[in-house]
Amino acid sequence: MSSSLKRKKTGAVDAAFNIANYLIFGIFTLLCIYPFYYMVINTISANDLSAAGAIRFIPRGIHLENYKALAQLRGLGPAALVSVGKTVIGTVLAVLVSAFLGFMFTQERMWGRKFWYRFVVITMYFNAGLIPMFITMKNLHLLNTFWVYVIPTVVQPFNIILVKTYVESLPKALQEAAEIDGAGIFTVFWKVILPTCTPILATVAIFAAVSQWNNYQDTLLYIIDQKLYSLQYLLYTYINQASSLAAMVRNSGGAAMSGTALMTQQTGTSIQMTVSVVVVLPILCIYPMFQRFFVKGIMIGSVKG
Structure with a gap:
C-alpha cells in the first residue's frame, strides 16, 4: 500500500x-x-x-x-542579388576552408603545425584596426570589387577551432584505413573526413551565412560603385534617409508643414519595421533547416571527450 x-x-x-x-x-x-x-x-x-x-x-x-x-526602391533587385551572391559564395568558401584547415591542424606530420595553428588563433585576440585593413584591401586591389565581400571572411579562427576539435573526436582508424588503401591527404579529407563532419559543417555554415547576410559595413567601407551595394546597406541608407527626412520636415516649423511632417514620420516608422522584417526573414527561413545539425555540431565541436 x-x-x-x-x-x-x-x-x-x-x-x-x-x-x-x-x-x-x-x-x-x-x-x-x-x-x-x-x-x-x-x-x-x-x-x-x-x-x-x-x-x-x-x-x-x-x-x-x-x-x-519597399519593392519600388531603386536598385533593390541588384542589391538583393549581391547579398545572395556574397552570402552563398562566402558561406561555401568559409565552410570548405574551415574544414580543410581544421583537418590539417590535426595532422601531426604537417610542417609547422603548432606555429600555424597559433598564428591563426592569435588573430582572434588582436586586430590591426580599420585603417590598416583598408590599406590591405587597397594593396590587394579588392576595393570596389565583389570579392572584397568574400575573401576577408574566408578564414575564421573560431570556425577552424570548432572543426579541429570535431575531427579530433573522430576515430583515427578511419584515416588509417583509407591511407592503407592508398588514399592521399586530399582524398582522405574529401572522401573520408568531409562526409563525417556534417553536423559541425552545418554549424559553421550557419555562422558564416548569418555573418555575411547581416553585414553592411563592408559596403560602407570598401564599395563606391552603386551596382555593388548590398541589400543590407541599401536598406540601411533608406532607413537613415527616411529618419532624416522626417526630422528635417518636423523641425522646419510652420503649421503648413505639420501635416507633412506627421505623414513622413508615420511612413518612416512603418518602413523601418518593414525593412527589418525583410532583412531578418531569410535567416529565419534557413535556420530551421540546419537546426538539427546545429545542436549536435556545437556540443561535439566545442568539447572534446
Missing part, C-alpha cells in the same frame, strides 16, 4: 514538474517570438496607428503598401 502511494506521489510530482516546465518554456518562447510578430503586424497595419504605438497584438487597417513601397 505504501509502495502504491509512493508511486502516486512520484507521478504527481512528475506531472507538476512537466506542467511547470512546459509553462515556463512556453512563456519564454512567446517572449522570443513576440518582437518579430510585433514588427510584422506593424508593417501591415495603418501607418498612423503604428507610429502612435497603437498596434500591440492585433493588426488594424491591414494593407501591404509598405512592402509595395
Whole structure:
C-alpha cells in the first residue's frame, strides 16, 4: 500500500514538474517570438496607428503598401542579388576552408603545425584596426570589387577551432584505413573526413551565412560603385534617409508643414519595421533547416571527450 502511494506521489510530482516546465518554456518562447510578430503586424497595419504605438497584438487597417513601397526602391533587385551572391559564395568558401584547415591542424606530420595553428588563433585576440585593413584591401586591389565581400571572411579562427576539435573526436582508424588503401591527404579529407563532419559543417555554415547576410559595413567601407551595394546597406541608407527626412520636415516649423511632417514620420516608422522584417526573414527561413545539425555540431565541436 505504501509502495502504491509512493508511486502516486512520484507521478504527481512528475506531472507538476512537466506542467511547470512546459509553462515556463512556453512563456519564454512567446517572449522570443513576440518582437518579430510585433514588427510584422506593424508593417501591415495603418501607418498612423503604428507610429502612435497603437498596434500591440492585433493588426488594424491591414494593407501591404509598405512592402509595395519597399519593392519600388531603386536598385533593390541588384542589391538583393549581391547579398545572395556574397552570402552563398562566402558561406561555401568559409565552410570548405574551415574544414580543410581544421583537418590539417590535426595532422601531426604537417610542417609547422603548432606555429600555424597559433598564428591563426592569435588573430582572434588582436586586430590591426580599420585603417590598416583598408590599406590591405587597397594593396590587394579588392576595393570596389565583389570579392572584397568574400575573401576577408574566408578564414575564421573560431570556425577552424570548432572543426579541429570535431575531427579530433573522430576515430583515427578511419584515416588509417583509407591511407592503407592508398588514399592521399586530399582524398582522405574529401572522401573520408568531409562526409563525417556534417553536423559541425552545418554549424559553421550557419555562422558564416548569418555573418555575411547581416553585414553592411563592408559596403560602407570598401564599395563606391552603386551596382555593388548590398541589400543590407541599401536598406540601411533608406532607413537613415527616411529618419532624416522626417526630422528635417518636423523641425522646419510652420503649421503648413505639420501635416507633412506627421505623414513622413508615420511612413518612416512603418518602413523601418518593414525593412527589418525583410532583412531578418531569410535567416529565419534557413535556420530551421540546419537546426538539427546545429545542436549536435556545437556540443561535439566545442568539447572534446
